[in-house]
Amino acid sequence: MLESAASEEVIELGLKQFVLALSVALSVTALTQLIGRLRQVPYTLVLVMVGLALAFVDIRLVELSPELILLIFLPPLLFEASWNLKWGELKRQLIPVCLLAVFGVVIAVLGIAFGLHQVAGLSLTSALLIGASLAATDPVSVTALFRELGIGGSRLSTLTEGESLFNDGMAVVAFGFLVGLPLGTATLSVQSVLLQLVTVVGIGIAVGGVVGFGISYLTQRFDLPLVEQSLTLVATYATYLITEDLGGSGVIAVVVAGLVLGNYGSRIGMNPRTRVIVSEFWDFLAFFINSIVFLLVGDQIRYEGLLDNLGLIGVTVLSMLLARAIATFVLCFLSDRMTQSQIPIREQTVLWWGGVRGTVSIALALSVPVVLPEREDIISIVFGAVLFTLLVQGLTVKPMMIKLNLLDDQLVREEYLELAARQFALNRVLERLQSDKQPDIDPEFYRYQEALVKGEIDQTQTKIDKLKGEHPNLVSFIVEQFQEELMEVEANAYAELVKLGRLKEELSPTLEAALQEEGNQA
Structure with a gap:
């Protein structure tokens, strides 16, 4: 005790x-x-x-x-x-x-x-x-x-x-x-x-x-x-x-x-x-x-x-x-x-x-x-x-x-990523407004909302263009981000096939190898 x-x-x-x-x-x-x-x-x-x-x-x-x-x-x-x-x-x-x-x-x-x-x-x-x-x-x-x-x-x-x-x-x-x-x-x-x-x-x-x-x-x-x-x-x-x-x-x-x-x-x-x-x-x-x-x-x-x-x-x-x-x-x-x-x-x-x-x-x-x-x-x-x-x-x-000048570059990249994410989300909202119109809602409401969202998209794009103009190095970063996005799409596709049982294991990333070969040739 x-x-x-x-x-x-x-x-x-x-x-x-x-x-x-x-x-x-x-x-x-x-x-x-x-x-x-x-x-x-x-x-x-x-x-x-x-x-x-x-x-x-x-x-x-x-x-x-x-x-x-x-x-x-x-x-x-x-x-x-x-x-x-x-x-x-x-x-x-x-x-x-x-x-x-x-x-x-x-x-x-x-x-x-x-x-x-x-x-x-x-x-x-x-x-x-x-x-x-x-x-x-x-x-x-x-x-x-x-x-x-x-x-x-x-x-x-x-x-x-x-x-x-x-x-x-x-x-x-x-x-x-x-x-x-x-x-x-x-x-x-x-x-x-x-x-x-x-x-x-x-x-x-x-x-x-x-x-x-x-x-x-x-x-x-x-x-x-x-x-x-x-x-x-x-x-x-x-x-x-x-x-x-x-x-x-x-x-x-x-x-x-x-x-x-x-x-x-x-x-x-x-x-x-x-x-x-x-x-x-x-x-x-x-x-x-x-x-x-x-x-x-x-x-x-x-x-x-x-x-x-x-x-x-x-x-x-x-x-x-x-x-x-x-x-x-x-x-x-x-x-x-x-x-x-x-x-x-x-x-x-x-x-x-x-x-x-x-x-x-x-x-x-x-x-x-x-x-x-x-x-x-x-x-x-x-x-x-x-x-x-x-x-x-x-x-x-x-x-x-x-x-x-390392932190400044990173802050610019973070700002771009936030703007790109906002633009992506607003485009999704616009797609929903244009494809799913309910009969009980006044059409004028849809037109007003579409105009509002399009205005926000245009403003976001203006900010992105201004950012690219002020920081030319940002363009290469955008290309790298897009390439990574493409490779992620490929990897997710392999993962989905593995999950469905159509592949035993994920395949080697073909796109990544192709991009590396292109970079070496350049």
């Missing part, structure tokens, strides 16, 4: 802490939309600053642990990001994404470790663990930041989000290997490292693919939106847990499952209404978790630890930025030589500076075994570096993009 009572008290205390943290997070998020100046700052960064203020007065809402981050928060955030990542765009940027996700992590680990060991005199073991913790750009932070800046769906967004989704698995593998060196559970050899890497990544891809395609075919058998929505949530956690139990990378498995379900399963197994319901559910869940995570990141800071290690944090930040610069510019240069797609230097600059760290780095730092003597210093240094990337890089990436 005593054990049962104690367990109930723990559950009640945990629930109260969770509700308190959620209430604070949602209140802060609401205030950012009400106060004019705060609207210019991403709400995730405002939450970090509020968390820092709470930590300063020693108010701890919830004790953040690696298990809480890696098992509860991270899987749904990874799934939501990969669900919304377009495979067609990712495939076009696959070589630079893979180069940055694999070799970028190696360069970051070695660069940070070199700076801390050679310059600051930190032990090699601690330097390597800090390097592994900070090697990966964080998908939670990167995705939230870039979407708030309004650049979701662009090539820069695809490169940044794709890299951050895949390099997490690489960083976790590197950290697991390096943490085993001082404990005597791992040996340093190229063969063992490559074997472990292939095993972990291979298991992750295999499990994620099996779960993704399995649920894709399962949802073809019925049309129950709430059940299909629940299946995606269960699949997210099940994929992560099963893969980790098998010795693979749960991060990579969830990303693969999300990519398959978002780009394949949602087409062949879900009708349009269900896709909207599932997408809205994951948008809500990502917002819900992000609000808590970024508040708790700031709330976990121990100021005394930061002050004691201020010099080491400075060396870490400089080493991290230098290693990130080498990885970004060198690997993008190699990518340009290997592919037809060129990454402009201004996009590479944002790719370098926008590589913020976040929850994954904190989870890895908190995972350092207690038996290691420098554990507390490692945690403080990683927390300090993460805060720098979130507050300094996170707050300055938007001005940098404006200075480089």
